[in-house]
Amino acid sequence: ELKVEQNPLFLSMQEGKNYTIYCNYSTTSDRLYWYRQDPGKSLESLFVLLSNGAVKQEGRLMASLDTKARLSTLHITAAVHDLSATYFCAVDDGGTSYGKLTFGQGTILTVHP
Amino acid sequence: DAGITQSPRHKVTETGTPVTLRCHQTENHRYMYWYRQDPGHGLRLIHYSYGVKDTDKGEVSDGYSVSRSKTEDFLLTLESATSSQTSVYFCAISPPQGDGNTIYFGEGSWLTVV
Numbered sequence: 001e002l003k004v005e006q007n008p009l010f011l012s013m014q015e016g017k018n019y020t021i022y023c024n025y026s027t028t029s030d031r032l033y034w035y036r037q038d039p040g041k042s043l044e045s046l047f048v049l050l051s052n053g054a055v056k057q058e059g060r061l062m063a064s065l066d067t068k069a070r071l072s073t074l075h076i077t078a079a080v081h082d083l084s085a086t087y088f089c090a091v092d093d094g095g096t097s098y099g100k101l102t103f104g105q106g107t108i109l110t111v112h113p
Numbered sequence: 114d115a116g117i118t119q120s121p122r123h124k125v126t127e128t129g130t131p132v133t134l135r136c137h138q139t140e141n142h143r144y145m146y147w148y149r150q151d152p153g154h155g156l157r158l159i160h161y162s163y164g165v166k167d168t169d170k171g172e173v174s175d176g177y178s179v180s181r182s183k184t185e186d187f188l189l190t191l192e193s194a195t196s197s198q199t200s201v202y203f204c205a206i207s208p209p210q211g212d213g214n215t216i217y218f219g220e221g222s223w224l225t226v227v
Contacts, residue, residue: 042203042218088155099207101156102158105153106155
C-alpha cells in the first residue's frame with residue numbers, strides 16, 4: 001500500500017525567509033504532483049515531476065524529485081503573504097490509468113509580515 | 114479552467130437519504146475520479162472511471178457507488194447517507210498520458226449529513 005507523508009504539517013514563516021516542505025512516499029513511483037489549496041477552494045496544480053532528478057521552478061517555489069530516496073521537496077524562497085495556503089504532494093500509483101493519486105496530509109503554510 | 118463542473122456545490126441532507134453528486138466535463142477525457150477530502154487525511158480516492166460503463170473502486174469506496182453512462186458525466190451516489198460521509202467531494206479528470214500532464218480538479222461539493 002502506497003503511503004505518502006508530508007512534513008511539517010504546519011509551517012509558520014516570516015516574510016522573506018526560506019523553507020522546505022518534504023514529501024516522502026513508500027513505494028516506487030515516477031510521477032509526483034504538488035498542489036496548492038486556498039481555504040474553501042479547489043486544488044491548483046503547481047508542479048508535475050516525472051523522473052528522478054526532476055527540478056521545476058515557478059516564481060518563489062521550486063520542486064524536486066529523488067525517486068531513489070522516494071523524496072520530493074518543495075522549497076520556498078523569500079516567502080510572501082500570498083503564499084499562505086495548504087500545499088499537498090500526491091503520488092501516482094502507476095499502472096495504465098494514471099491519476100489514481102495518494103495524497104499527503106497537507107502542509108498548512110502561514111506567512112507572517 | 115479545466116472544464117469541470119460539479120453539482121450541487123453545497124448540500125445538507127438527512128441520515129439515511131440517497132444523495133447523488135454530478136461531475137460534468139467538457140474536455141472529453143477518458144479518465145475521471147471522485148475523491149473526498151477530510152481534515153488530516155488529504156484527499157482519498159473513492160472511485161474512478163476509465164471509460165463509459167467502466168469503473169473501479171478506490172481506497173474508500175464503501176457506501177458509495179458510481180455510474181458513467183456518457184463520457185462527460187460521472188455520478189457519485191450515496192445510497193443511504195451517514196454522518197461519516199460528511200465531507201468535501203472533488204471530481205478530477207486526467208488528460209491522455211503525456212509528459213507534464215497534470216490532474217485537474219473540480220471546484221468541490223460540500224456535503225453535510227445531519
